[in-house]
Amino acid sequence: MPRPRRTQVSIEDTSWYHCCSRVCRRAMLMGDDKFTGKNYDHRRDWIESQLLTLASVFAIDVAAYAVMSNHLHLVLSVDIYESNNWTDRDVVEHWHQIFNGTDITQKFAKGEVVESFEINSLKHSIALYRSRFSDISWFMRCLNEPIARMANKEDKCTGRFWEGRFKSQALLDETAILACMAYVDLNPLRAKMVNTPESSDFTSIQLRIKAALNGEQPAKLLPFMGNEQLSQSKGIGFSLKDYLVLVDETGRVIRQDKRGAISENTSKILTRLNISSDNWIKITSDFGKLFHGPVGTLQELTSYCDHLEKRRRHFSHCCQYLQVN
Helix, strand or coil: CCCCHHHCCCCCCCCEEEEEEEECCCCCCCCECCCCCCECHHHHHHHHHHHHHHHHHCCEEEEEEEECCCEEEEEEEECHHHHHHCCHHHHHHHHCCCCCCCHHHHHHHCCCCCCHHHHHHHHHHHHHHHHHCCCHHHHHHHHHHHHHHHHHHHHCCCCCCECCCCEEEEECCHHHHHHHHHHHHCHHHHCCCCCCHHHCCCEHHHHHHHHHCCCCCCCCCCCECCCCCCCCCCCECCCHHHHHHHHHHHHHHHCCCCCCCCCHHHHHHHHHCCCCHHHHHHHHHHHHHHCCCCECCHHHHHHHHHHCCCCCCCCHHHHHHCCCC
16 A cells, blocks of 8 residues: 655655656557557657756755656755745745746736735745645646646547656665666666667756766756865765766666676775675666665664654665665
8 A cells, every 4th residue: 555655755854855757558658659659759858848947946956867768767855945945925936937826926926016815815825835845746746747738638638647656765865865866867778778878868867967078067957066065055965076987887887788897996986885886786776676665774764764653664674785795
């Protein structure tokens, strides 16, 4: 039986989550459909565009994503403090980028006079919108629903496009976060859709590599701050160069046609993350099979379960992969 979302998301314990949505019809509705002979790759572009738009609207940052032929992977970081620091006008303007709002919020956004009897309704709307901007369920709803409507219109049909619920799992420490990001970024390569990370269309790793060639980072993705955590106000506390090298060498290892190996320098990176090379390859190859719940060390998992008053630590046996043998 599916567990309530409130028992899977605990911002007090971690702001990081791996989310996955799958289409529910048997055809590859975002790639090549072998039954009709049609190609639907343009829908992957729809999803990527909507995703990056929402990243600039919500107080939820996108760290990694991969839009596959029949499913979507995301690594998200919730910044509840960002939405709480927005002014009331900021909240309304952000909301109006994706929804019409109410007549009262439209008046407020235009700078028109809001009558005294409308104030309570306005305050209620703003508080509601503010809470939704740091809600993963609302983020996924705003991502998936427009895509479903566009696909159904194109197919001249009605009904579900996505499965009813998206999967979400908490990422409890830095190693879990980076391993999940690498797993997501390497999805097309692991599925034998491409031969290199940089040729993986509709993925965050392709955006990061293109930007890195110009000495930049993608504006709509959560940036890497480096091990020194330099000037950025928020980001991933890891070196972008180290991450790109790690993903590249991991991809060479998991390729079936041309096996590579983790170099000595990259092994040092993994040592800093307190994980062995063998365990790293195992996790980035089989993350979806190994972990069906929160991901982290046994200590982090225990703390997470205690806080949510879970009597059993499900999947605790998988914690062994997040440590040096």
